[in-house]
Amino acid sequence: MGTSWSARIVDAPEGSTEAIEAVLNRVIAQMSNWEADSAISRFNTAPVGQWMALPAEMLTVLRAGLDMARLSGGAFDPAVGRLVAQWGFGPGGLTGLTEAPNHPSPWTAIEVEGNRARRTADVTLDFSGIAKGFAVDAVAAVLRDLGATHFLIEIGGELRGRGVKPDLQPWWVDVEAPPGLPLPTLRIALCGLSVATSGDYRRFREEDGARLSHSIDPITGAPIANDVASVTVLHDSxxxxxxxxxxxxxxxxxxxxxxxxRHGIAACLIRRAEGSGQEYMTPALTAMLE
Incomplete structure (x- = not known):
């Protein structure tokens, strides 16, 4: 998945490390675009129109991604892989640049029926905006099954906390402002909650003096150009x-x-504004911090 993971577990049950690694290996085998033999890679190279049976966990992520695509009007798109590759943020990097097919809404070219799915046009799945979060949830689930009641899971900056630390303090997490922006650190307690952050300072490249974010707008077919530096969201999942x-x-x-x-989501957005940062919070997050 191109990132690291960590787990802080109070009185860790025997076999915790092996169980976590098994979960992560399974997620990689199903959803990593960097693995040629993964389920998602095989799906993306299957002939257009051909149905393919998918593993249950991959189907869960795909269905969730399609639901979010419908909810966001296509702003989140689990089939944006061609555009990601076109801008050099896919497995091939800059050497993998290709001309993306002109499809106005890639996610609408994905059909799911029972335990199988197919592409109805030459689009490709990319779960980089949802798979890490799923992996965090999956690790938390396996630890609960083993009997762990107090832990903090982190995968590539996405975290989930349950219970408390040995000193009975909650799992405090600091969400730092993007580098170079003079804003206070957001401190949150993860008690049965998860937090995820998307930012333009993690994966980007400079081209002709402009910062190209890895976040692709499926509507324009190009990296976002809205000055959003980061977005942090708290959610049960x-x-x-x-x-x-x-x-x-x-x-x-x-x-x-x-x-x-509108959907009661606890979120904080930081926008770059003339060398400083402008912070926006939803009412749900403001209520949590009071």
Missing amino acids: AMLADAWATAITVLGPDRGMTLAT
């Missing part, structure tokens, strides 16, 4: 926090935060 953070990032301060507010 790390998978949905991950997806919401991506959707809000693409939609921007006005449409994104309006949509999040």
